[in-house]
Every structure is written in structure tokens, then in C-alpha cells.
Amino acid sequence: MRYTIDTKDCRDLKLTSLHKEKIEFLLEGSLRAIPFNIILAVLLALELLYWNVPLSMVLWITPVILLSTFKWFFCHYLFKKERYEHPHILIYFTLLTLTIGVAWGSFYCLMFPYISVGQEFIIVLMLGGLSAGAIASLSVYLPAYYAYVSPIFFQLIVYNYWIYKEERIVLAFMFIFFFIVLNFSARMNNSLLNKVFLLSREKEKLIDDLETLSITDALTGLYNRRYFQLILQKEYENAQRNNYTIVLVSIDVDNFKLINDNLGHTYGDNFLIFVAGLLKKSFRRANDTICRVGGDEFFVILVNQTIENSLAVCYSFNKQFNNKKSKKKSIMKDVTLSMGIVSTPSNKFKIDNLIALADEALYQAKNEGKNKIVVKEWNDSP
Template sequence: MVKQKEEKSLLLLEGSLRAIPFNIVLSSLLAAILLYHDTPVALVGFWLFSIVLVSLIRWFFCFYVIRKGLLHKSSLLITFVSLTLLMGTVWGASYWLTLPYLSQPNEFIVILVLGGMSAGSIASLSAYLPAYYAYIIPMFLPVIAYNFYIMNPDRAILALMFLLFIIMLIISAILNHRLLNQSLLLSNEKEKLIDKLHLLSITDPLTGAYNRRHFQSILEQELSKKRTNQSLLTLILVDVDNFKEINDKFGHPHGDRVLIETVQQLKKAFRREHDRLFRLGGDEFCIVLNNQSVQEIISLCQELVKIYPSNHMDGSFITLSIGILPIPVDSKANYDRIISSVDNALYKAKQSGKAKIVTFQSIN
């Protein structure tokens, strides 16, 4: 909901950035017409100056909010609507200020310009309906009020037509607003679905750990960053000892529970923000660690091996074998060599009697 609100605010401001210059262009053309028909220069100049000033304030406000990323501010829409109301009021003033100097055809030119501005603003302001209302109501209120006020049947009919025109514009704005909401909703649902599909493509469905394909991608990224940042990278390869016998003896459902519990224990042991856990296949897991000393990692692994057998529902004695591969800052080893080295460390741990930790000493 918050994201959708910010998206609508962004559309509102971006649309206004594009539309505001037209206020200056059309007001300048209207001012030229008014001056041509002998409307006082001071009056037209004051009105045009007001249009330009308010337009610039609105434009820089929209630009500043977008540039500074202030879309979440609660006062944003209040300020925007206030400035839009001021803009509509200045446009409406063009009618009642110049009316004493206008012939009927010129009066209709002013009304035509107001109608064009109010219809054109649907695209930019319907993202937030109060802003649209604030723009068109003060724009046409003087026209309707004046034509009803003079108590002339023809003028009353004209005022009624203007009122119906505003109602039609409001209905159009509401329909456009609903269509925009549906589009944003569908867009957000699409993004959520894409994110969900992406997550499914990189995670193991049983344990929730990242899968092997994602491991290769992340490891290559980390190796690239390590060379750039000169940082320490360490891989830990973990294997559940005698897992095949566990599956054969207790069944696959129990084996699945063992894997899930293993992941939970690994997440508790390696819980820093940037520690990442992968299931490479079967009962084999890998943890990728950044900027952590080898001694600290060994201590964590020793504690994990120590407490792991006591953390199973049926009390069965299950152990872990662990291979550790610190990758030196100046190492130029590629992906295949790294995997081979950490596999070798894990193999030695299992050959040493299981429930062991072996650190690969050197990889260049």
C-alpha cells in the first residue's frame, strides 16, 4: 500500500512537470489575445506574471521532491494540492478580471482556453483526484457564478452547460483514476510474482537455503569483488555424516527433517547479515563468509560440531564433517579450483573419522 501510494505520487509529480510549462505557453497566448483587444496592459501583465510565478513554484516543487526522494512525506500532497488550487484560482481570475473589457466572442475564447486546460489536466492530475478538483473548480467557478448571477435565460443555459461540462470532466477523471489504480495494482502483483519466481529459482524447496545454481553465481560475484576490494573470502563445506544410512534406516521423511534441522542450525551459527547458506545437493551445504578471520570461523565450526548431535527430535546421534577454505586476498584461483580445494578439505575431514574440521592450508 505504501509503495503504491508513492508510485501514484511520483506519477502525479512527473505528469505535472511535463504539463506545467503548457500553463505558461497558453497563458502567454491568451495574454497576447487580450492585449490585442485592448485589455489594460497592467491588468494582463499582473495576471500573466501570477501565472508564470505560480507555475515556476509548482515546477520547482515537483522537481525538488522527485530529486530528493521525498515521496513518503505526509505533507507532500497537501502542499501539492494547495499550489494546484492557487494555479486554478489564477486561471479562473482571467475570466472575472478581464470580463468588463471583453466582447462576447473574446469571452468565449477565454472560456475555450479554460476548458482546454481543464480537460488536458486530467492526464497529469487524475492520479490524485483532490488535486484535479482543486484545479478545475476555482477555474470554472467564476464562469458559472457570473452566468447564473446576471439572471439572463441564455446565460443561465450557458452556465448549466458549463456545470455539466465540469461534471463530465470529473467523471472522466474518476474513470482515469480507477484505471490508473488497476494498472498500478497489476504492475505490483506482476513484480511480486516475478520476485516469487526468482526466489523459487534460487532456493532449495525443502530447506529454504539457496540452491547450487545460485551458489555458482554468487561465488563468482564474490571472487570478482574480492579482487577489487582486497577482502578475505572463506568457504565452509558441511556434510551430514552417514546420511544415506539415516535415510535407509528411518526413511526419507526423517531424512528431510534432518536436512531442515541442519539448515536451521547452520543459520544460527552463521547469522551475520552477509553470511549466505547454500544447499549444494543431497546432504552437502556451503556457507560463504566475507571478512571474518579463520580463527573465528574455526571456533564457530567447533561449537557447531559440538552441539549438533544433541539437536534432533528423535535423539539419534548425527554428526557433521566440515571443510574450510580461506581464500587469500591475492589468490587468483578460479571457480573450479576453489570447489576442488574445499571438496578436498571436506574429504579429509570425513576420512579422519567424521565429526571433524579440516582447513585447507593454501590456495594461490
């Protein structure tokens, strides 16, 4: 059976896929970036101790290390479990990122009275590097990036302006300028990432469309011969593994040439579309596979179904065909259906033999006067 998805469902599916990809990118980027955040915090703590900064003050960097570690495990859990659909995942992630940003900014303010200008420069340089580096991992979701850099620079700017010395005010304005540049860069990177995600999604959609075209009959919308061979092989493997039967139905339109010769090829094409529609209405199980393998030739693969049930469906289909085909054209009384049915009660069979036996049953139906259904018994010996 073939099902269609409306345009709105496609848009929703596309948005959901993009949302998942962005969260996955955000978590994966954070897993790579957080260890550097922790290493820098530890190195900075050791450096401060080397500068004889009181241990009680150096310990204020502990919240940065603990929060970063917790965030790493949080991201690792979500990434491994693929919990991207959680409605509040971005809120939790942003809040964690915000607390780390607040911790870094607060640490700078607390250390200021105990460090020299040169040592302050190293801390500021490190914070600037962390903020710039976070563009790569956080700019895919701008609220998270703003949550990280805003508290850092807000505290740097306010603290330096609060000291109210000329050089400190100038430094505060430099921080403002750098903050603006960082935000501009983050927006640019976010825009580029969105385009990459969209292009990637479009590429996948095109590949899916091409794959669909490669297995679909252009006229009837049924599966084509290529897909018939692929799916029969797959069902064969499943039948061997699970020990169930496969029923193969070979269908041919009798005297179809009369339609093309007397009514034209356009009428003939429309007639084949009509037959395809009846097939889809008759063989309605989800795992029923209908294929057009030639001009007026069709195959139906029925899995895990008895020969009796399959025969009943075929008789019903033939009855609908005779009742619904056009009665206005005199030649249509000679246009009928011949069918050959073969079942595999054993899982020991060869695909080529199965197809050959179905065709043999079909040819027998035609040779016996057409408009018949012939069932061939499977023999395990071929």
C-alpha cells in the first residue's frame, strides 16, 4: 500500500528534523568545548596560587569547574540517549550556560583586588578567548550564546566603570565594543549554520525523491520492476528467517492491444491507471506490494497469507474489474484479466523458480481461454 503525506505534515516533519539537528549540534559542540573550559579553569587556579593569591579566593573558581562538569554530563546523557524531543531541554541547557557565565564574571570581580594589571590582562584575555571560542559551539542557538557571554561582559563592564578611573572607563568601552563584535560574529555564524542545515535537509529530501522515482512506475504510481526484484529478495529473506509463506500473483490484461489499436494509447494509459487503482483498493494490507513490471503486466506480493485468502482477494479484484470497466466500447467485453498464483508453503525456495512458476500459471490461464485464475502448487524440488 502507498500512503501520502500532505504539505503541512511535510513542513512539520522538516521543522522537527531541523530542530533535532540543531540540538544535536549544540550538544556535540558543548561536549567538545566544555573540557577546555574546565582545563583553563584548573590552570588559572594553579597560576593564581603561584601568584600567591589567597587560597580562599582561588576556591571561588570551583563553581565554574563544578558547573562545567555537571553540564558535560548533562549534555552527554542527552546526546547518548537522544532525548532531543524533551520540551524543556533548551531551557535547562541555557540556564546551565548562564550560571557558568555568571560564575566566570563573578570570579573576575572577586580576583581584581588580589592581582596585578598583568595578571588581570591574562584573565581578561582568557575570558575573551572563551567567549570567542563559544561561537563555534553555542551560536547555533543564540539564546545560549547570549546567556554565556552577557553575564561575563556585563560584570567586566560594570565593575571597570564602577571604579571610575579614566583608564578603567576606556577599558569598559573596549569591552562593550568587543561584546558587540562577538554578538555580530555569533549572528553571522548562526545564519550560516541555519543555511547549512537547510541545504543538508534539502539534499536529503532530493535523495529521497530520487530514490522514490527510481522505484516508482511513472504512469500508474505503483512500484516498478526494479523495486519488485528488491522487495521480493527482502521478503524471501524474511520468509526464511521467520518461516512464513509468500504468495505471488502474476496478472496480465487480456487483449490489451485491442485498446491501443482501436482507442489510442492515451486511452490505454488511462486504462492501466484504472487497473492500478483497482489493485490498490483490492490489495489493501500494509505489507501487500503491487508492482507494474511491464506494459500490461503486474505482480502482487502477499506475505504471510494463505492461498485460500489470496485466491478470494483475486476473485474479488477480478469481479470489480469486470463490473467497473467501461461498457460503452464494444471491444471492452474482450478485455479481461488472467492471473497466476503460486504459494510457498516451505521456506526452501529460489526466487527465480517462484517467478517462473507464477508466470507458468499465468500462461496456463491464457492458454485455457483467458479470463481465468490458475493456482500452481509449489514443489520443493526445483
